[in-house]
Amino acid sequence: MKENQDLNIIQFTQDLRVPATISKEEAWQRLEKNISNLSEKPNTQTRFPIYTFISLSIAASILLFIFYFALKQAPTKTFFFETQSSEVKKEILPDSSIIFLNANSTATFTYNKFRKKREVSLSGDAFFNVRKGKEFSVLFGGGQVNVLGTAFYVSAYSDRFISIECTEGKVRFEIDNQKVTLNAGEGIKSFDHILSEKFTVNEKDVKEKLNGVFFWQKISLAEIEELIENRLGYNVILETTLATRNFSGELLLTSPQSFLPTLAAAMNLDYTINDKEKTITLNAK
Amino acid sequence: MGNPLINHFMEGTKKGTDWFKTIFDEYYDYIRNYLFYLAGDIEIAEDLAQDVFMKLWENRDKVNESTLKPFLFKIAKNLFLNLHKRKKLNLEFVNSRLENIENESPQFVLEVKEFDEKLQRALSNLPEQCRTYFLLNRIDDMKYQDIAKSFGVSVKAVEKQISKAIKLLREQFDQKL
Numbered sequence: 001m002k003e004n005q006d007l008n009i010i011q012f013t014q015d016l017r018v019p020a021t022i023s024k025e026e027a028w029q030r031l032e033k034n035i036s037n038l039s040e041k042p043n044t045q046t047r048f049p050i051y052t053f054i055s056l057s058i059a060a061s062i063l064l065f066i067f068y069f070a071l072k073q074a075p076t077k078t079f080f081f082e083t084q085s086s087e088v089k090k091e092i093l094p095d096s097s098i099i100f101l102n103a104n105s106t107a108t109f110t111y112n113k114f115r116k117k118r119e120v121s122l123s124g125d126a127f128f129n130v131r132k133g134k135e136f137s138v139l140f141g142g143g144q145v146n147v148l149g150t151a152f153y154v155s156a157y158s159d160r161f162i163s164i165e166c167t168e169g170k171v172r173f174e175i176d177n178q179k180v181t182l183n184a185g186e187g188i189k190s191f192d193h194i195l196s197e198k199f200t201v202n203e204k205d206v207k208e209k210l211n212g213v214f215f216w217q218k219i220s221l222a223e224i225e226e227l228i229e230n231r232l233g234y235n236v237i238l239e240t241t242l243a244t245r246n247f248s249g250e251l252l253l254t255s256p257q258s259f260l261p262t263l264a265a266a267m268n269l270d271y272t273i274n275d276k277e278k279t280i281t282l283n284a285k
Numbered sequence: 286m287g288n289p290l291i292n293h294f295m296e297g298t299k300k301g302t303d304w305f306k307t308i309f310d311e312y313y314d315y316i317r318n319y320l321f322y323l324a325g326d327i328e329i330a331e332d333l334a335q336d337v338f339m340k341l342w343e344n345r346d347k348v349n350e351s352t353l354k355p356f357l358f359k360i361a362k363n364l365f366l367n368l369h370k371r372k373k374l375n376l377e378f379v380n381s382r383l384e385n386i387e388n389e390s391p392q393f394v395l396e397v398k399e400f401d402e403k404l405q406r407a408l409s410n411l412p413e414q415c416r417t418y419f420l421l422n423r424i425d426d427m428k429y430q431d432i433a434k435s436f437g438v439s440v441k442a443v444e445k446q447i448s449k450a451i452k453l454l455r456e457q458f459d460q461k462l
Contacts, residue, residue: 009454012404013423016378018318019327027317028309031335035302035342078340078367080360104437108363121366123359139366141413159413235441278439 082106083124085232086254088210093120097136100127100210103254104231105157125231127153127210129168142190143175152182153206155189157230161223163189167203191223212254218246221267221282228280232256234273237281242269256280300345309338312354316361318425322417323365325374325409333368337361354435374409407457411450418443419450 022030081091083101091099091107094114099107105124113119118136120128130136132149142159145152150169156162164173165187173180175190180198182188187201205215214227222243225236231253247267251259256273260280264271272281316337320330337360341348348356380401386394408416418436421427422443429447433440 008400009404009451009458010423012380012382012401013408013420015380015382016405016424017381018321018330018424019377019379020317020331021327022331024310024313027313027331027335028306031309031338031342032302034335034339035305038342078336078360078364080340080344080363082356082359106359106363108360108367110367119367121363123362123366141366229438229442233437233439233442235439235445237441277441279441 078108078110080106080108086212093118095131095133095136097131098129100129102126102210103212104233122154122156124157125153125155125209127151127207142193143173146172146174150184151203153209155227158226161189161191161226161230163187165201165206167201167206189223191220191226212252212258213250214253215250216248218248221245221247224251224263228253228256233278235277235279237279239283242267242282242284305338305342305345308341308353312357313338315354315421315425315427316357319358319417319421320361320365322376322420323362323413325376329365329368333361333364336364340364355437358435376405376409378405403458404454407454410457411453415446415450415453418446422447 081089081099081101083089083103083105085104087103089101091101093099093109094111095118097118099120101107102125105122105126107120107122107124107126109120118130118134119139120137121139123140126138128136128138128147129151130147130149134148136147136149138145138154140154140156140159140162142156142162145154145164147169150171151167152169152171153165153167154163162175164171164182166182166184168184170184171182173182173188175193175195178195180188180195182198185201186198188198189196199217208215220243221238224247225238225243228234228236232255234256245267247263249262249266251262253259256275260271260273263269264282268285270283270285274280313334317330317334320333320337321327324330324333337357340360341357383394383397383401386397408420411419418432421432422429427435429440429443432438432443436443
């Protein structure tokens with residue numbers, strides 16, 4: 001009976017079609033008209049290595065100037081930033097707020113809209129240093145953060161595991177209609193839509209994440225699994241019984257080889273890495 | 286001869302409107318459908334699909350050819366997040382099976398319709414990642430490997446999400462939606 005039902009679910013799904021209000025040809029004609037109205041495309045993105053936040057803030061002013069003038073000539077609406085694995089980028093927003101985009105992450109904002117309402121969408125990990133002013137929002141799958149002027153770190157690779165850590169000012173965090181306010185030095189996380197208690201964070205540990213170093217007072221192996229899968233693109237095969245076991249300490253999450261020996265030793269686990277299939281297997285010893 | 290798109294790039298052709306049209310023809314349906322799976326609203330999906338391709342046009346000289354498809358999916362996801370705050374999804378597909386039912390009893394038609402409504406409600410309730418992977422696989426015929434490449438994840442991760450989707454759908458049907 002159950003097999004028949006599965007069959008029906010799959011068969012029925014294959015019968016579904018996405019509706020359309022315009023044909024593909026009409027969509028192309030609309031697009032063609034829009035691109036013919038565009039002049040030469042602008043250069044809108046600038047990259048910088050990350051060493052110190054102080055020196056970068058000086059560079060930020062110069063970049064902002066270049067960025068602003070590039071934008072002034074541009075009809076572009078939306079800006080898209082992305083990082084690959086083991087890459088960190090700094091991006092300057094039109095209000096001079098700064099995003100440090102951690103590995104394997106993307107951020108976008110719509111320029112015209114941003115001038116009226118400061119909003120950035122994020123998929124992945126990023127540290128934000130927001131210039132004081134009107135409300136600034138970070139949207140991600142599953143929720144959003146609203147601030148006025150502050151510094152905070154958002155981890156939102158997926159809507160399953162979200163973490164917010166505030167290092168300066170105050171942060172309002174909203175997920176699934178639950179609202180939380182974080183003060184400087186406080187963090188909170190949501191896993192499978194269950195919010196944790198607030199925990200203490202310090203600025204140094206938060207900024208170290210941009211170097212791939214993650215420190216937790218307490219994190220479950222299931223949460224680490226989610227982070228690894230999204231950050232490094234490896235599929236983690238974890239025994240169900242291990243999922244709720246907690247780890248405390250520091251891991252360098254730049255490659256499987258960089259953290260697995262430490263994690264395995266601390267949690268008394270055996271591990272295997274298959275780089276070809278991009279899988280990591282963790283078992284109890 | 287290989288993929289004509291790759292040949293196009295290999296030949297170093299200038300990325301003009303011919304190049305852009307080729308890309309549009311190849312990827313428009315995937316992107317529009319993916320946006321529909323995210324937003325549950327075809328007008329939003331069609332508008333955002335336009336924005337995705339405009340973004341590609343504006344960045345055509347910077348786009349890495351080997352990651353073109355992941356680039357399009359990432360832009361689509363981010364544009365969606367940027368413009369549309371999270372809300373309860375209500376996917377409304379067209380069901381070709383219902384359209385093609387002929388010479389069947391009204392009771393049978395109603396049963397099919399009821400099943401279709403339950404399925405679409407159950408699909409709307411799936412978490413985003415497993416919903417989109419599952420639908421791209423079942424409706425858009427994207428292979429697991431293709432989905433993995435497009436979203437920068439492993440094939441195992443795609444398998445896991447699609448298995449999860451089937452498991453959750455089955456559970457929702459067991460709960461007699």
